[in-house]
Each structure stands twice: as C-alpha cells, then as structure tokens.
Amino acid sequence: MKNISSDHLKFVVSILLSALMGYAIGIYGNLPWWSFVVTNFIIAIAMNQKPGKSFLSGALGIGLLWLSLAFVIDNQNQHILSIKVASILPLKGSFQALIGLTAFVGFLLGGLSSLSGSFVRK
C-alpha cells in the first residue's frame, strides 16, 4: 500500500515538476523552444520511475502545460489567430484541432525526453 501511494505521489510530483520546469525554462525566449526536453530528461533521472510511468509523467507534464497555455491564450484572443493558423495548417480552420495538435506535440516530445531519462537509472 505504502509503496503504491509513494509511487503515485512520485508520478504526480513528476508531472508537476515537468510542467513547472518546462514553463520556467520556456520564459527565456532566447533559449530554444525544445529546452523542456533537457529539463524533462533531468527530472526523469532524478525521479527514477519505471519507463512507462516516466514517459507518461513527462508527456502529461508538457502536454497539459501546452494545452492549458494554448487554451487560455486562445480564449483571451477569442480565436482570432487560431482560426487563421488552423486554415494555414491543414486543420480546416478548427481552433480545437489546433489546440489539440499543440498539446499532442508537447505530449509526445515531453514523453520521449522523460523516457530517455528513465533509462539512465534503470
């Protein structure tokens, strides 16, 4: 029981750390957009989770971060830009699809970078 709940906690903390560090390093516009790959990698080494969990925590951390940032920005903008971009990209003008795509890219790359980190320890 104790183990499960501490794993659980670790998982949740990993997600939060990924999101927090990903956000923090993203504030510096001079650093590359993929800097969260590095933070996720380090967090994954430190948290030492199983590969599957590590992937998921990194993926959810960045995926949810990007989802919520895009969602908030888009609402404050009343979809003015997202509808245009979703017509330039082949998304048929759907702002929902564009937010989804944004979150998916964050999810995938966040996951892969944390997965890589987990293999350093395991």
Next chain:
Amino acid sequence: MRLLPLIASAVATVGLVAVLNTQLPSGASKTPKLGYFLSPQHGFWKNAEKVDASFDASIVAGELKGNVDVYMDDRLVPHIYADHDEDAYFVQGYLHAKFRLWQMDFQTRVASGRLSEIAGADKLSIDRFFRRLGMVYGAEQTEQYINEHNPVMKATVDAYTAGVNAYIKQLAPENLPFEYKLMNYQPEEWTPKKTYLFLMFMSYDLTGRSATADLQLTNTRDYLGFDLFDKLYTNQQDSLDPIIPKGTLFAKPSIVPVKPNGSDVAYLKKQDQNTTAGKVSASPDAPDKNNGSNNWAVSGTKTKSGRPILCSDPHLGLNLPSLWYEVQITTPTHSTYGASFPGSPAVIIGFNDSLAWGVTNAGRDVLDYYELKFKDSTQKEYWFNGAWQTTSNRQEIIKVKDSADVVENIAMTHWGPAMFDKFYQNPQSKGRNLAVKWTGHNASTGVETFYKLNRAKNFDDYLAAISLWKCPGQNFVFASKSGDIAIKQQGSFVARWDRQGDFIMPGTDSSYDWQGIIPNDENPMIKNPTRGFVSSANQKAVDPTYPYYLGTAGSFPLYRGISVNKRLHTMEQITAEDMQHLQTDNYNVFAEVARPALMKFIDANKLSPDAQRMVKEMTNWNLYNNGSEKGITVFKIIWDSVEDAVWGDELAGSPIPLTKPESYILLDQMNKDADFSVADDIRTKNKVETLKEQVNLGVENATKKLLELEKEGKLEWSLFKATRVSHLTKIPALSRLNLPIGGGVNIVNATSEAHGPSWRMVVHLTDEIEAYGLYPGGQSGNPGSPFYDTFVDYWAAGKYYRLLFLPKEKLVAHERTKWHIKFTKA
C-alpha cells in the same frame, strides 16, 4: 543504465526535435518549424493578443531630446505630442515598427531584390528584375544626396530610423511578428537606405508600368505594323475632360523638343525582327494599370458652410497589412493628421490646422528603353555618338536561401543600367540589349515635400513644398481654411516630342536622348477657378494645346474624371457627407455611352433565347455598379466578348502577349464608323465580318459564360467581382476575401478585384477641422490582433470614421481616447 533503450529513445527524442525544428517542404513553399511554431511560449500563440489588451506603456529612450506623449484612440490611431520635431519622428518610427515591423521589412526586401534571401530561389527572377531596373542604385543616389546636401532631412530620417531600431532592440524573440515565425527568419536593423528603398518602390508602383508596357507596345507595333497600330492605339481621346479645363492657355514652352531626323522610319515604323533568344526569366506582374486615384477640392462658393472641402482617395493594390497607417503628429512647429507610410517619416496624405492636401498619380511617362550596341560579348564597350564608350560594371549580390549567392553584373551606360543583355532577358525583351533611363534613378528629396506639406500654412508654402517633388509625378490637390483651392501636376517630367519613348528608342547616339526636364512653372496648375472646384482622376492633365507630349493615351483613364467633374459641376450647397457619397459613387459613365452603342448593333431577333434574356438584363440595368446588380456583370462580359471578337484575331497570332487596345477605341468606332475594317476576322479568308456580326457573335459568346455564372449563383456584381484585401504573402487565411462591395474600373468608387481606394479622406476646412477617413485594413499588422482588419467591413459598406484631430488637452479628455504611451528621455 539500459544502454540500448536509452540510445533508442534518445535518438527518437533528438530525431523528433530535429524534424519539428526544420522547415519541411509543402508544395511550392515550406512549413514553419512546427515545434517552434506551435510552442505556446515561443511560437504563434504569443502573437494572439488579448482582445481587451491595454496599450499603455512607458518607454525610456536615450535618443530623445525631450519627453513625448502618445495617446491611442479607440481605433488604435496614435496621437503623438512631442516637444521636438525629431522626437516626433523617432516615436513615429517606433510605432510603425511596433505595429508594422514585418511589413516594413518585407516591402523593402521586395524593393531591393532581396526576396530570395527569405523565400528561396523561386523568387530569384523577381529579385533580378528589381536589381537590374536600378532600384538599389536609385535609393543609393538619394541617400548620398541627402547625406551631403540636406541636413534637416538627414536628421529627420535618422531620427525615424533610430525609433524603428529602438523598438527592434527591445523586441524579445518570442514576440517577433507572426510572419517571421511562419517564414522562419529574423528582422534586421532599419537603415535610412531602407526608407529610400521604400520610396523607390512607390516610384516603381506608380511609374514603373513603362518597364513592361514599353516593351509590349514595341512588340505590338512590330506585330501589327505602325499604320494599323496607330489606328488601334491612337493617342486621341475625344471625350477627355482634362484636369486643367479645356481652352486654358499655356505659356510659351521654354523647351521645344525636336524630333530626330528620319525618326518616322528609324523609330516609329521600325520593325524589329528579333525573336526570343535563349533563356528568359519571368518578370514580376507589372504595376496595376489602375494604380490611380481621385482627388478634388470644392471652394466655399459650392459648399453649405462657405468653407472648402478636400477629398482624396488613392487607388492602389489592397493589402493587409495596409500600405497606410493613420497618425497625428503635433509638435511646437506643426500639427498634422493623416495617412503615413510605415517605412517613412511624416504624413503622406492628410491635413494640418491650416490646410489639407491629397495626391493622385500623374501617369506621365518617365521611363524609357534605349537599345544598346555592345562591341562584343564582354559588354565592356558600347557604341555611342560615333565611338566605343566604356561601361562601368555594377555588381549586386543576391543571397538565396538554401543556395549559393547569385552575382548580378550590370553594365552601366550613359542611359542608365543595361537592364536586358546577354545575362538577362524576358519574353518581351526578345534578345535585345536594352538600357533603362528613368527619373526614379535620380536623387530625390521626396521626403522633404511631405515634411514641408505637414508644416505648410498657405498656398505659397504648398507650392514651395511640392516644387521639390520629382518622382512619381503626382497631382497635388490643395485647399486651405483661408478659402483657396488648387491643383498642380508636379514631378520631374521629360520634355518629349510626340510619341517619344512610347517604344524602345535607338541608343547609339544622343539624338533620341531627353532634351530637358520641363521647368516646374510650366507644369499644369489651376488655382481658385471660377467653376468652384479642382479635380483629378488620372486623366490627361491637359488638352492637346499643351506644348509637351504626355505619354501614350493608355496611361490615362478617361471615365472617372468625366464622372467626377460632371457631378461636381452640378452639386451646390455641398456637405462633407455629400462628398463621402461622391467618393463611394457607383455610377458607370462608360456604360452610359457604351450600352446604347452596343444596342445599335445588337440584332435581338437573331439571338438565341438565352442571349435575348441576357441582353434584356443588361438593358434593364440602372447603370450603377452596385454590389447587388446583375446587369453590370452581364454588360461587362458582353463588352469584353465583343472586344475579343473584334481585336482577338489581330492579336491572336503572336507568341507573346500584346497590348489590348483601350475600350474607348472600340466605343468611338461604334459611334462614328460602322464599317470599321478591323472588325473583320482576318483568320476567315473568304468572308468579311462586319462590326454588327462581331457584336452579335460577342453576345452569344458572352451568354455561354453568363449561363455558367448564373448556375454558380455569381451573376451579382459583388459575387462576380469578389473583391479581396490580400495579405502581402497572398495567404488566403490572412486575407479578407469576397467583400460585399460595388464599384469597379471606370467608376468613382474604383474598387476592382484586388485594387481600389486604399485610403478615403474627406476634409472640411472649418475652423475646427471636420475630417473623415478610413482605409481597408487596421492599425495593427498582427493577424492575431483584433485591430488587424478593423476597418475592412466599414470600408466595404462605404462608411467613414470621424477623425480625431485635437490639441493635447482636448484629446486627453476625449471619450474615444483609450491608452497612453509615455516616452521619457533617458
């Protein structure tokens, strides 16, 4: 450590980052770097402005001499209040950059032949065209002249440049304008030269048609022979209502241009046997034939208030972000409001607390080609005035994205750059070696004209300001609070003999050279005429008694001028609202004459039932190009088909496109000469077609097209015309398409498919100026801003905004004032 899985997942991670960090090919263009573009902290999401964002700001700048207050009104128009003139231009530069940086950068890249640098080898042919035309060369001449001779303008442009750069310097990478992120490149420092390059582009846009038209006209003459050519492209315009009323006496000319001996044969009737040789490059689309405009002023005798009203609506390509940016500039020396060019200091079309001014294009020919004879393929020497003269080599380097630099070697001659030679040909140049001579190449202090107009207090100041204007030649309209109205055609105009420069001229000696520039005081002008108004709509400025040749009649649209003058003649007790109605008027004065001419030839009984129905639709039409009318669509398509039936055969055999005769040529023939021999289809050997047969054939052909349009539901004029305001990249998602607006070519409301009134302004010169205006765009160039296309719908509906032009205390307290940007001296 689990090495293999680590390597595998690390490779996958790095690989995915790499893919998402690369511009992937997508059709003819490339995608943005997707990971970067989608990143909410780096990419396009950062450009999605809060709809209720505040524009309040406080900016400290070391370049300032004093403090500057900027108040933004509810349309995001800045009202700049500065204690020093140079500070005002610093702030204007800063605001242009803040709201239009990408556009400024892009437009000057086009002007200087640097598109390939950001868009790749695809754009190389456009870049080479502008380089070889001498765009960079011309900007350099101006820069050098101003640096050496004009400290005030230098200080003005330098202050503006410093303002642009102050904005660029503080711009964080995540806040780059949207288009940089989309196309993946970086802004670069602004320079005074870029301002001059931008003004070169306006010269090209308004006088550069000749760079294409002269070649095409030469080839058309060669194809048809001069006699038939002269009939179809006559320079006579019987129905002309010129800017300077007919019958006005002109002073004795100080230059009498002499036609060279033997030019009838050696120049006019010359038949070039050249055929297209070797590799040819595509040229950019020639500037729109309808780059024109309306402007007029009515005197107090015709207005309800007893004060003049001035109107100006420049017709240009309709783009987002707009060419124009509204601004008020107030300093201790002057207070001015109007439309400015992002890229240049000062107000271009506007008014101050004493007077108002506006411009239309003069349309005069100021660009010619001279055929060169090179000694050999090194192009180091050319034959001129009986001897071999040396060329100098001008080298320009074009950087190309993802590819090696291209070096352009341009031989400079007595005439100007050798635009076409063994290195560069287009389908119309047909292997010739051609040097281009253009007033745009000469140093020009055009900025100073606007600088002085912004500060002008009266008619004399206006005259002094515009006397500095060289290229592109413009009709400057003027009205003052004190009651004067005037219009003057001003520019550096060549004193031409009849048809000089319509075609390529021999370049082997100076006999075909320009024999002088017409002195300013011989340029057409009228002040306070008894008829109570002055106007221009790109028609010929003068009747044939004017002692100089203006250029081919095709450069001077006839009908808008007739419409405007007809209305202004009859109007009395005019208000600003009446003037708005005139600017947006859709009456078709061409159709008023052309429809009955067509009907004379249409044999309704012999037409198919569908054609009869279409003809009926046309005859029932009220002659207004309103968006909801169908009759205008039917009329236009019938007229075009008839023209095709009449001219098509004469021009069809040519492998390269030839110049189409003007519509009034056919119309004049219909009205006076029913046996017009050109009507005959020369392709049918045993039959002589009459004009009547061709008209009826045209109607039947048109009916086929019209039935298709009817099926698609596109007979209504606005649906057929589908007016759009395109983003500069032409990306549809960033453009406004299918706008519900009437008007068209030949109409006062000159709105065609992608072209039209790019700024509408009405200024009533009462004590407190009553001004209205708008342009089809928005003050912000950011596609993610609610201010990106704010004015487009209002513009399409023919509505106007009341412009806020107030002293500081009143503006601060005004209910429409929303934000404050404070600039403080460091």
